[in-house]
Amino acid sequence: MPRGPIAVAPAAFRRTLPLALLCAGGAWAQSSDNATATLQPVVVTATRTEAAPFDVPASIDAVGSDTIRDGKLQVNISESLGSVPGLAARDRQNYAQDVQISVRGFGARSTFGIRGVRLYVDGIPATLPDGQGQISNVDLSSTDRIEVLRGPFSALYGNSSGGVIQVFTEEGSGPPTVGFGAAGGSNGTWRTNVRFGGSAGAFSYLGSASHFYTDGYRDHSAAERNIGNAKFTWRPDDASKLTLVVNSVALPEAQDPLGLSRAQYDTNPRGVDPSATNFNTRKTVDQTQAGLIYERRFDAVNSIRAMVYDGHRNTQQFQSIPVATQGNPLNPGGVIALGRDYQGTDLRWTAKTTLAGGPFTFIAGLAYDNLDEHRHGYQNFIDDTLGVQGALRRDETNKVYDFDQYAQASWQPAPAWTIDAGVRHSKVSFTSTDHYIVGKNGDDSGAADYGATLPVAGILFAASPDVHLYATAGKGFETPTLNELAYRPNGQTGLNFGLQPARSNSVEAGIKTRYEAIGQLNLALFETRTSNEIVTLTNSGGRSTYQNAGSTRRTGIELSWSRQWFENLHAQAAYTWLAAIYRDGFLTCTATPCTTPTVAIASGNRIPGLARNAFYASLGWAPPQGWRGGMEARSVSRVYVNDLNSDAAPGYAIASLNGGYVAKIAHWDLSGFARIDNLFDRKYAGSVIVNEGNGRYFEPAPGRTWLVGLSGSVSF
Numbered sequence: 001m002p003r004g005p006i007a008v009a010p011a012a013f014r015r016t017l018p019l020a021l022l023c024a025g026g027a028w029a030q031s032s033d034n035a036t037a038t039l040q041p042v043v044v045t046a047t048r049t050e051a052a053p054f055d056v057p058a059s060i061d062a063v064g065s066d067t068i069r070d071g072k073l074q075v076n077i078s079e080s081l082g083s084v085p086g087l088a089a090r091d092r093q094n095y096a097q098d099v100q101i102s103v104r105g106f107g108a109r110s111t112f113g114i115r116g117v118r119l120y121v122d123g124i125p126a127t128l129p130d131g132q133g134q135i136s137n138v139d140l141s142s143t144d145r146i147e148v149l150r151g152p153f154s155a156l157y158g159n160s161s162g163g164v165i166q167v168f169t170e171e172g173s174g175p176p177t178v179g180f181g182a183a184g185g186s187n188g189t190w191r192t193n194v195r196f197g198g199s200a201g202a203f204s205y206l207g208s209a210s211h212f213y214t215d216g217y218r219d220h221s222a223a224e225r226n227i228g229n230a231k232f233t234w235r236p237d238d239a240s241k242l243t244l245v246v247n248s249v250a251l252p253e254a255q256d257p258l259g260l261s262r263a264q265y266d267t268n269p270r271g272v273d274p275s276a277t278n279f280n281t282r283k284t285v286d287q288t289q290a291g292l293i294y295e296r297r298f299d300a301v302n303s304i305r306a307m308v309y310d311g312h313r314n315t316q317q318f319q320s321i322p323v324a325t326q327g328n329p330l331n332p333g334g335v336i337a338l339g340r341d342y343q344g345t346d347l348r349w350t351a352k353t354t355l356a357g358g359p360f361t362f363i364a365g366l367a368y369d370n371l372d373e374h375r376h377g378y379q380n381f382i383d384d385t386l387g388v389q390g391a392l393r394r395d396e397t398n399k400v401y402d403f404d405q406y407a408q409a410s411w412q413p414a415p416a417w418t419i420d421a422g423v424r425h426s427k428v429s430f431t432s433t434d435h436y437i438v439g440k441n442g443d444d445s446g447a448a449d450y451g452a453t454l455p456v457a458g459i460l461f462a463a464s465p466d467v468h469l470y471a472t473a474g475k476g477f478e479t480p481t482l483n484e485l486a487y488r489p490n491g492q493t494g495l496n497f498g499l500q501p502a503r504s505n506s507v508e509a510g511i512k513t514r515y516e517a518i519g520q521l522n523l524a525l526f527e528t529r530t531s532n533e534i535v536t537l538t539n540s541g542g543r544s545t546y547q548n549a550g551s552t553r554r555t556g557i558e559l560s561w562s563r564q565w566f567e568n569l570h571a572q573a574a575y576t577w578l579a580a581i582y583r584d585g586f587l588t589c590t591a592t593p594c595t596t597p598t599v600a601i602a603s604g605n606r607i608p609g610l611a612r613n614a615f616y617a618s619l620g621w622a623p624p625q626g627w628r629g630g631m632e633a634r635s636v637s638r639v640y641v642n643d644l645n646s647d648a649a650p651g652y653a654i655a656s657l658n659g660g661y662v663a664k665i666a667h668w669d670l671s672g673f674a675r676i677d678n679l680f681d682r683k684y685a686g687s688v689i690v691n692e693g694n695g696r697y698f699e700p701a702p703g704r705t706w707l708v709g710l711s712g713s714v715s716f
Helices: 010-023 065-069 152-157 262-267 274-278
Strands: 059-064 087-090 100-103 118-121 143-150 163-169 177-185 189-200 203-214 223-237 240-255 282-297 302-318 335-355 358-378 392-414 417-434 446-464 467-478 502-515 519-531 534-540 543-548 552-565 569-582 586-588 599-601 613-621 626-636 652-665 668-677 685-688 698-700 705-715
Touching: 059 065, 059 519, 065 143, 100 163, 143 152, 152 163, 152 417, 152 446, 152 467, 152 502, 262 698, 534 586
Parallel strands: 118 163
Antiparallel strands: 059 143, 087 100, 143 163, 177 189, 177 705, 189 203, 203 223, 223 240, 240 282, 282 302, 302 335, 335 358, 358 392, 392 417, 417 446, 446 467, 467 502, 502 519, 519 552, 534 543, 552 569, 569 613, 586 599, 613 626, 626 652, 652 668, 668 705, 685 698
């Protein structure tokens, strides 16, 4: 789903706001799907208790199943998140990496996976205890909703909580139902899926599986991915519920096209650097995990929730590290092989009572997560043959665990006032044991512990039933991930335990309004100041090193609006203005190898990987049966590619159209759709690789593409 910004400064934003509201339409920041003529809110659980987002002193969005699946390929989570202000979700056209996600400027520097943003699937962490996460195991064909929490309250989820994204799978209900779906389009893209679900008495079930294949828009970017998901729910009585979630993802092979230099991008955006084909850069992944959640209400006041999970993930990645570079006896090679076992638990007690005559909810919990990683490094050549697994160059066992305690409360001392507060104490421990001790490559074992206490407080004032004002403040912290610790910038072996966690102070103020005449309009202003910001030092051939810079500041405005007419005509719009800068200057590297940073980054430079302006708008006609259609537009201002701000991906504006037909015939529900993306065939870079050491920053997006799909289900 498109997403975008208008390239305007704050003053111009004030002038263009009325036009934007008249012309576009936007997702009610609290509900991208379910705004109705009577403006009924949805219920979200991002604050760990069910609440209408309109009544919470925080920025929360919920994207529903219709938005996720209607007229979509249903492969990348980025397809559905365009209507969420403050969030940038970019499809990199590279399935050897993950979708590039940042929330209010956190996570933009990640060159692999998702970091700086906490991820959950059905309440089970998709972010490991070191702060690194991935979302490729989500089957969008069975997803019920996606919740996005931004701002200070995200810190109540612990390490690396610049924002929180939670995905919830549908639960089975009603008679047995079997469904199917298929879609195909440009660049040899195909997706098929099946699903089944239903309920019988106290037991319900839902299962789904999907297969995806693409030749890729760029050369050397073909990929295949298979996902399976199952959710079983048992309610032995009215007061308890047991949920089992099992999912698996397999990426047999995803070619990695790497980035392009400015000259390569200008000349042939579909091409690749020769190093990608010479070394056959690619990635394989297989992962299986399961989680069990037990919920029990003891009485009108007290309830508990207990969750346990366990998983295993194998990853092998072939990089383009030159053979000559690997001649150094300390070099860990050009092939990474990771075996990861992870597990954890979260135990939570909730009490809903009264305090001084006002409703009062108190939540306290303990969370423990553990990761055991076996990391191997190999040469990416044998004799003169490149792109094959060669000699062993690294062998180590890394362990990470976190143990957190948290408490939060919500109190309504008067009908118009709600006070929310919470605190979380986090401890994150890293241990590395080196098993590769050969010649000059000595014992690089080591350990590091990080900890923080994170308070958050917010207040909401209901000026009227349709106007709510709120303000929040809190602290957050972000440890380096194992991938960021994996390499020392000076070329020495072992983990980079010199890295320190970044610490942040955030404030937010906002207004939420809902009027039947104008729709739902939400505005949030925020600022986050971070010390010890973790920044990219070197980045080459898929391998990055990091350092702590000074302080940074992220200041922004988020605006969203939605309106519905005639029951079936829905408009929505979202705008984000983000000023993210380095407040302190520092030294960095601009080439690899680099043993000592010598290039000065000036105070006031923009943090790379972030757009100053982003705007999204859509208008759709979606009756329950018959013809339907819609249009979407987005624009994004330029994005700097490095800390020097010496080059940038230009801003762009794109549009898309979609149409389809929905029919119900006896026990069958059938639908078909067609869509065209990048309608005017604009050339643009959809994402960038921050501080890429060879200057290959740009990841081109496709030109005009088409997609058609068919789905159906039958109940027995």
